[in-house]
Amino acid sequence: xxxxxxxxxxxxxxxxxxxxxxxxxxxxxxxxxxxxxxxxxxxxxxxxxxxxxxxxxxxxxxxxxxxxxxxxxxxxxxxxxxxxxxxxxxxxxxxxxxxx
Numbered sequence: 001x002x003x004x005x006x007x008x009x010x011x012x013x014x015x016x017x018x019x020x021x022x023x024x025x026x027x028x029x030x031x032x033x034x035x036x037x038x039x040x041x042x043x044x045x046x047x048x049x050x051x052x053x054x055x056x057x058x059x060x061x062x063x064x065x066x067x068x069x070x071x072x073x074x075x076x077x078x079x080x081x082x083x084x085x086x087x088x089x090x091x092x093x094x095x096x097x098x099x100x
Contacts (some may be wrong), residue, residue: 002070003015003022003023004019007019016035016038020032020034020038020039021049024036024053029053029057032053036053044073047069051063051065051066051070055067082098
């Protein structure tokens with residue numbers, strides 16, 4: 001599998017996450033879920049991948065809950081990112097005003 005090769009060169013959480021999806025497509029959802037178990041639970045989009053694999057495996061109730069969790073985390077991450085961007089812009093503007 002391509003992702004097994006990639007892991008030898010770049011063993012990152014995102015590569016492991018993508019590998020779980022690929023395994024789920026190639027070998028079935030249970031195999032993908034087993035591969036996903038090796039991915040840290042704090043990796044972004046992990047819940048979305050888990051939801052997809054559980055949906056593919058027929059566990060629609062769990063998939064729905066995980067999709068909702070993924071959407072909630074995405075919204076929180078977006079809000080944090082927006083706040084950090086505004087803070088950076090503010091610091092940059094202050095810096096530019098001091099050097100005029």
